[in-house]
Amino acid sequence: MFKFRMLVSAIALTGSMSVMAADALPTTAPAPANNPTTPEKVELGKMLYHDPRLSSTGTVACASCHNTMLGGEDNRPNSMGVNGQTGGRSAPTVWNAAFNKVQFWDGRADSLEAQAAGPVTNPIEMGMKSWDDVVARLKTIKGYRHAFELAFGSDAEAITKDNATKAIAAYERTLITPNSAYDKYVKGDKDALTEQQERGLKKAVELGCTSCHSGPAFNGPGVFQKFPVNSSGFFEAQYHFQKDKGLAEVTKKDSDEHLWKVPTLRNVALTAPYMHNGSVKTLDKAVWLMAKLQLNKELPDADVADIVAFLNALTGEFPAQTIPQLPGTPGSSFN
Template identity: 80%
Template sequence: MFKIRSLVTALALASSVSVASAWEVLPKEAPEPADNATTPAKVELGKILYHDPRLSSTGTVSCASCHNTMLGGEDNRPNSMGVNGQTGGRSAPTVWNAAFNTVQFWDGRAASLEEQAAGPVTNPIEMGMKNWDEVVARLKTIEGYQMPFERAFGTDTITKDAVTKAIAAYERTLITPNSPYDRYVSGDNSALTEQQVRGMEKVAELGCTTCHSGPAFNGPGVFQKFPVIPNGYWEAQYHFSKDKGLAEVSKKQADEHLWKVPTLRNIALTAPYFHNGSVKTLDKAVTLMAKLQLGKDLSKEEVADIVAFLNGLTGEFPKQQMPVLPGTLDSTFN
């Protein structure tokens, strides 16, 4: 079931979030579901699967192709490229700190990381496998996977459930704590510059934290309309309203242009911006958000201060050692 609320409810809940609640330190561990404990063996298997392009029909696209952990957790493309050079209509969300999202994907159609991990593999534009039976059959032909599955799940039986749980377990380790902002909130007054503090205060003053609240700056789990304020000039340039967001999934008119509130963590590294990747720079994104969501025209100085603060949300990235993938002994792409 989708956690779908009407726009009125979403706005009411968002406005009830106090500004103070936004100034929270990012936890160093993510919550995990009762049926998928984060164990070292499961995380290691998930890392291998996450980086294995053989989960795609052509053997060329992995989860990491669009959600690169060597970068900001996405691919810095306006629209990600899948099998056979195909591109979709949305920008890839970052995988860093995705464990703190209440729902996954821009339109919130997945309720968990496990559910999210299952989607792209059989999406015809993304990884292009016909179905999960085909995915499982392929993995079973790769002998080197039997032992990692045994270590992670106590059996070498490969299933869709095990694959998605392993990938999700790995993704729950992709957390970037200890940003300058986190250190500042924890009491280190020198962690942010004077300009960044001005930007932080401006973010609170404008009301940005009514939506981008909480330790991940991704809201209390509600959807938000974008854009709130129609603007023909900007629409003609960026085509924000072409994609109907949640309504593309729910088929409900009331859900048109509702989106999951994205995290602001590491946002300086994840250009281009917005669901369609149409805005190239962070300062332009800040200007547009103020105008289209809040009806505010910001000065260049105010934009610069906010951008400086957003740069202070870049955290420390855990070192990623690339896995050695199990070898393909016979061609699996006939």
């Protein structure tokens, strides 16, 4: 906690006249050396991302739960996979996910490429038996053969799990929402925020929100944080935050219990409901609970309203993109 307080103070001190919690959002995302972003990969990735035929039933695409049209997620507490199955976690937004150091709520994937491989074969998400089955299905679709060859060359068999996840990741790196009111503000347009939003920003910094939610995507500087820090039977009975042990569910280490990736606050006004289990319906309740459970402060309504106003200033511009036309299936066998 001492380290946190130091950081909060440092940020708060800089903010007397022109409060800044982070730089503007970059308009491009860095790509790993082994997967440089190319237009052909992005186009293929967009197709795969929106193609429900990557699921066992042919009904669930990446975009079903991480809906690019709907704030990058599904507005549900937990997502619904094939055959109406649900899990315990809320879908994180895909927009600006390129700026996360780790992926999934529990941070178990260290890249967008690694993340993209997961849901496809998760039995309650997209339900494919194996990536071999996915690859076999994609190979039956003539248009995909062409698109993979354009993106990855035709020297060897281009349709592979590795290339499919690389293409999806390349597409996701283009999903960036710049030019929010906050971005305009930090670039010098001091009228871009309303007075209430400016007040909310100042309060968020002073309160300590930005000790975890800082940096251009408001998701750092740390990678993982414990949540909830302070809880009680009262809150647990209502929200069940501790039922899911976060990173420890993967590592099985006691020290990782209730550690979660710090989620971005970009476009947070569009991604209700909130928290890893989607148990909090509204943004004002989420703000109040974060202050209470993480910082042990009970915020008055006016402070909540100001901070929510500021968070609305983090809603960016969603770049126009065309609907991909998916190549036809010669014969279909979903059931």
